[in-house]
Amino acid sequence: MKTSEFKMQKWMVSSFILHFSFCITLCVSAVTGLSAGEEPKKPDPKPPDPPRKDVGQWKAPDKPKDDEHWYPEFPDNKVYNDTLINGGFEEVGAGPVPYPKHWAHPDDYCIFWIKDAMSPEHGKVVVLDTDQAQGAAMKRQTQVREALANGSAPPSPPAKTPGAGYGSIGGNNGVSFYSERFACKPKQAYKINFDFKGPSGGAKVWVRGWGMFQGEERRRWETIVNCRVKGTGWAHFEQAFHPTRRRTSKDKNDPGGKDQDNATYTEVAFLRVMLYAYWPNGQYYFDNVKVEEISDDEYKRLKAIPADER
Secondary structure (H helix, E strand, O other), rough: HHHHHHHHHHHHHHHHHHHHHHHHHHHHHHHHOOOOOOOOOOOOOOOOOOOOOOOOOOOOOOOOOHHHHHOOOOOOOOOOOOOOOOOOOOEOOOOOOOEOOOOOOOOOOOEEEEEOOOOOOOOOEEEEEEEEEEHHHHHHHHHHHHHHHHOOOOOOOOOOOOOOOOHHHOOOOOOOEEOOEOOOOOOEEEEEEEEEEEEOOEEEEEEEEEEEEEEEEEEEEEEEEOOOOOOOOEEEEEEEEEEOOOOOOOOOOOOOOOOOOOOEEOOOOOOEEEEEOOOOOOOOEEEEEEEEEEEEHHHHHHHHOOOOOO
């Protein structure tokens, strides 16, 4: 090969490589937005989370409307009762359908207000039946809510559809039944008493408290009594609670805030009791629900009793 031809081929190869490199640079710039030779920018650091408005307070809890998935009716007494009323379910409320006064309305599908034929000494009781299909149960609850909103009696309940298994309301939302509002006193300890009959572990009794939080009425506190029983008959439950007291303490010797003198407090304006049943599917009976004020010493004594001995 002549020298001139070799130089020509070498020049062509060099030109091709240079041209190819330039094209690659243009493609990279188009994709990344960078100029040739420009160093890629490091991503901006993640901005810090905004300061929480509830620092030093309890976490902002659910709004009342969020509880509608439990049961859509909340007895809406604007003036709080002094305490829980008619926990024995004997007093009849006025309206288009019979119901226990100062409580919600039974739907006669999942929620019943009846006499316990097996224990006539109990008189009227509330029964929550979770062995109903979820869809049918929710539809019935809507029927009752809308009829009551119009001041009329709801239509007759549909035929029962038991045997739904995990498709039951007991296997999903569960069934709940609320009391009216009653006042919560600041720094006051309480205890709840009630009678229960039904499958062990499938029911709970809630006491829930609402108050103002950041300009809104919110659910700010709750406690639960688990209904665990050993037999098939009626059993009695008792549990202490302190809705405005927070379990916090700055005392290093009392990290759990158990010392009443080191406790801090929050605002809870009113309480409700919620009867609740879910799984296993079955019928759950409640009666003689009572909330009482107790002293701080009595609160400490009851709280010291192991849960399985209360």
